[in-house]
Amino acid sequence: MAHRTANGSGQTPRRTDSLSRDLIIQTATEILDGGGENALTLRALTVRLKTGYGAIYHHVADKSDLLAAATDDVITGVLSRTATTGSPREILRLLTLGLFDAIDAHPWVGAELSRQPWRPALLDFYESIGRLLDALAVPERARFDAAGTLVNYVLGVAVQNAANARHLTGRDTDRGAFLDTTAAKWAQLDPDRYPFVHATVTQLRDHDDREQFLAGIDIFLTGIAALRST
Numbered sequence: 196m197a198h199r200t201a202n203g204s205g206q207t208p209r210r211t212d213s214l215s216r217d218l219i220i221q222t223a224t225e226i227l228d229g230g231g232e233n234a235l236t237l238r239a240l241t242v243r244l245k246t247g248y249g250a251i252y253h254h255v256a257d258k259s260d261l262l263a264a265a266t267d268d269v270i271t272g273v274l275s276r277t278a279t280t281g282s283p284r285e286i287l288r289l290l291t292l293g294l295f296d297a298i299d300a301h302p303w304v305g306a307e308l309s310r311q312p313w314r315p316a317l318l319d320f321y322e323s324i325g326r327l328l329d330a331l332a333v334p335e336r337a338r339f340d341a342a343g344t345l346v347n348y349v350l351g352v353a354v355q356n357a358a359n360a361r362h363l364t365g366r367d368t369d370r371g372a373f374l375d376t377t378a379a380k381w382a383q384l385d386p387d388r389y390p391f392v393h394a395t396v397t398q399l400r401d402h403d404d405r406e407q408f409l410a411g412i413d414i415f416l417t418g419i420a421a422l423r424s425t
Contacts, residue, residue: 214244214246214250214251214253214254215254216254216255216264218244219240219244219251219254219255219261220261220264220265220268221268222240222243222244223235223240223261223262223264223265224265224268224269224301225243226239226240226243227262227265227301227303228300228301228303231302231303232262232303232306235258235261235262236258237251237257237258240261262303262307263307263311263314265304265307266303266304266307266308266311266314266316267314267315267316268316269297269301269304269316270294270297270304270314270316270317270319270320271316271319272297273290273293273294273297273320274290274316274319274320274323276293277289277290277293283327283330283331284331284416286327287324287327287328287331287412287416288409288412288413288416290320290323290324290327291324291345291349291412292405292408292409292412294320294349294350294353295349295352295353295356295405295408296405298353298354298356298357299353299356299357299404299405302357302358304357305350305353305354305356305357305358306354306357306358308350308354309354312350320346321342321346324342324345324346325338325342328341328342328345328419331416331419331423332423333419333422333423334422334423337422341419341422344415345412345415348411348412348415352408352411353408356404356408374399374400374402375400377399378396378397378399378400381393381395381396381399382396
């Protein structure tokens with residue numbers, strides 16, 4: 196005998212409250228975080244939201260549109276949560292670290308930004324960086340290059356970090372074990388041919404991705420200080 200639901204129809208009960216674009220994006224984000232891009236289908240959304248395809252299409256055009264909207268939502272969240280009090284240097288560090296952490300928490304965001312690098316919300320991020328560089332007294336002639344360099348660094352490191360995490364997902368190892376294995380291979384290299392690589396084995400094994408990212412930001416900010424004097 197076929198299983199029948201409480202409404203006696205044998206179908207999943209439909210929601211009776213209104214369906215908003217925000218709720219669709221929130222639900223899509225949960226699906227993406229739980230199973231990655233392959234898990235996000237319009238069918239999965241209709242089941243999770245207890246609604247039909249028409250209600251979904253009323254708010255989003257397709258999966259690509261939904262991925263883009265969810266990506267913008269994550270970046271907008273970073274911008275809204277970043278403190279606006281403090282020195283420009285402190286705010287810049289918090290803002291860039293916020294995007295790094297967001298892509299680390301939502302690896303699919305990195306993949307989407309690789310496909311569509313200038314999402315509207317990312318333009319807002321870029322604008323925020325430019326204003327902070329202005330507040331840091333970076334000369335106008337150097338501001339464009341400085342902003343582009345910093346944004347490219349943030350995205351490059353964050354996206355690569357997310358890709359590394361995806362690479363380890365589902366494998367019989369974790370980050371620590373992977374670094375231990377890689378460090379052991381580096382330790383066996385010829386120190387005469389690879390003196391730097393050989394000398395950094397311990398740092399490779401023990402390094403923290405987040406701290407290394409911030410070290411790069413600080414190197415950038417040191418360079419920014421030099422620009423002010425030229």
